[in-house]
Amino acid sequence: MSLVAGIDSSTQSCKVVIVDQATGNVIRTGRASHPAGTEVAPSAWWDALTTAIADAGGFDDVAAVSVAGQQHGMVALDSDGNVIRDALLWNDTRSAQSALDLIAEVGADEYARRVGVVPVASFTATKLRWLRDAEPENAARVAAVALPHDWLTWRLRGFGPAGESERGPVLKELTTDRSDASGTAYWSAATNEYDRELLVLALGHDAVLPRVLGPGESAGETPAGIIVGPGAGDNAGAALGLGAASGDVIVSIGTSGTVFAVTESPAHDPSGTVAGFADASGLFLPLIATLNAARILDSISALLGVNHNELGELALTTEPGSDGLVLQPYFEGERTPNLPDATATLFGMTLGSTTRNNLARAAIEGLLCGLAEGLDAVRAQNVDAHRIMIVGGAAQNPAVQQIAAQVFDVPVIIPTPGEYVAAGAAVQAAWALTGTRPSWPVSISAEPAVDFRPVIREQYAAKR
Ligand SMILES: Nc1ncnc2c1ncn2[C@@H]1O[C@H](COP(=O)(O)OP(=O)(O)O)[C@@H](O)[C@H]1O
Numbered sequence: 001m002s003l004v005a006g007i008d009s010s011t012q013s014c015k016v017v018i019v020d021q022a023t024g025n026v027i028r029t030g031r032a033s034h035p036a037g038t039e040v041a042p043s044a045w046w047d048a049l050t051t052a053i054a055d056a057g058g059f060d061d062v063a064a065v066s067v068a069g070q071q072h073g074m075v076a077l078d079s080d081g082n083v084i085r086d087a088l089l090w091n092d093t094r095s096a097q098s099a100l101d102l103i104a105e106v107g108a109d110e111y112a113r114r115v116g117v118v119p120v121a122s123f124t125a126t127k128l129r130w131l132r133d134a135e136p137e138n139a140a141r142v143a144a145v146a147l148p149h150d151w152l153t154w155r156l157r158g159f160g161p162a163g164e165s166e167r168g169p170v171l172k173e174l175t176t177d178r179s180d181a182s183g184t185a186y187w188s189a190a191t192n193e194y195d196r197e198l199l200v201l202a203l204g205h206d207a208v209l210p211r212v213l214g215p216g217e218s219a220g221e222t223p224a225g226i227i228v229g230p231g232a233g234d235n236a237g238a239a240l241g242l243g244a245a246s247g248d249v250i251v252s253i254g255t256s257g258t259v260f261a262v263t264e265s266p267a268h269d270p271s272g273t274v275a276g277f278a279d280a281s282g283l284f285l286p287l288i289a290t291l292n293a294a295r296i297l298d299s300i301s302a303l304l305g306v307n308h309n310e311l312g313e314l315a316l317t318t319e320p321g322s323d324g325l326v327l328q329p330y331f332e333g334e335r336t337p338n339l340p341d342a343t344a345t346l347f348g349m350t351l352g353s354t355t356r357n358n359l360a361r362a363a364i365e366g367l368l369c370g371l372a373e374g375l376d377a378v379r380a381q382n383v384d385a386h387r388i389m390i391v392g393g394a395a396q397n398p399a400v401q402q403i404a405a406q407v408f409d410v411p412v413i414i415p416t417p418g419e420y421v422a423a424g425a426a427v428q429a430a431w432a433l434t435g436t437r438p439s440w441p442v443s444i445s446a447e448p449a450v451d452f453r454p455v456i457r458e459q460y461a462a463k464r
């Protein structure tokens, strides 16, 4: 049996799956946590990765590996391959003003035309502009810019700072893939090229950027001779792991909430709501993302002193619409809509509506309404939605599944619990190993009947 491994270095943790390359059956798994916060030392991801690999029983019998990861994070390297400062993550909003500055200088329409996205605080280019303005000495030292999955792929291949790596600080050996490059705001999914002028505008000078690999292309090998796949942004990884086809819209409810689909042509949304990303199979991935998703439920569960399942049970004891209680859940600011400085608000509190049950339901409804509005925006980019596949940590909550069937107006399916981002990375590993994209089956664990209740979305929209 030939084994391949997929890695998901996501916001909250690192997950490893080792699968049978012939069938896709999961043979072993491993996991390790990441530190909290929106600014993280990349060495913490490396430590978590090595711990998760050990937890999965090691890679001695693994023929190929690929790394998917949280998108957009800024990993700034100096000419000796050292990380210059902690990485700013996708959910760090300090670069919100930098995003506005870049838009003022270039124009939203021009950004959408040139690189398929309009800057928001999540994108790498805005973090580089923040660095240029807030930490000019650090900006001046930047010799290369990588994303989380690029840097981990480079480290796995034995590159890194002298003394800490077998192959040394060879910056031109950095690689990325189309899906993650498309989240920088200086690479175009439509032309498959970097827009160096936009990089220089952001950072203040040119720098080494990772070579963009095609799907199925190998980045090289680890020092132990394991083939390394191109890697991907986590959402593109999930699309690959789920084998998403035309008509499938994926909703991921992890730290971020995302709504996306694989399409034949690139999106260019000058409003900036839908990002015109690339996917990991050679196609495109129009996507919306929210900053607030599973952690809305973490927060309200903690407030109510219950676990996730108990939160769900509370929510299901009350009616759709939560007796008029509406949670607008912008706990960490928001990206869709673009309100980086917003805070959360609870509307509709009366003596009758202010109950634990209604608050539990309002949390789930608020989470899902934000994603439903994102679905509308993705559909407006000529995406057909025949069914919605929900994945990510909170997708396993039965109440989230049931209320999703009340919020979305198209059928919802819940794939069997699994690490679909890591599974997508394993697809890439097998593809790089054999030269052929594998087609592994995905089973479904729940298909809640469509039970659309317009009141939920109507009262949420009325509070906007
Ligand atoms: N049954 C559940 N109900 C609601 N939320 C859950 C449940 N299980 C896990 N979560 C939440 O899902 C999140 C982790 O999801 P995951 O997709 O792994 O996130 P990420 O990929 O962003 O690291 C955590 O915030 C966790 O508390």
Ligand SMILES: O=C(CO)[C@@H](O)[C@H](O)COP(=O)(O)O
Binding pocket: 010, 011, 012, 069, 070, 071, 072, 090, 122, 183, 233, 234, 235, 254, 255, 256, 257, 258, 287, 289
């Ligand atoms: O910013 C985006 C997509 O544009 C996020 O989806 C990040 O990629 C983080 O993903 P998770 O760790 O929450 O899965």
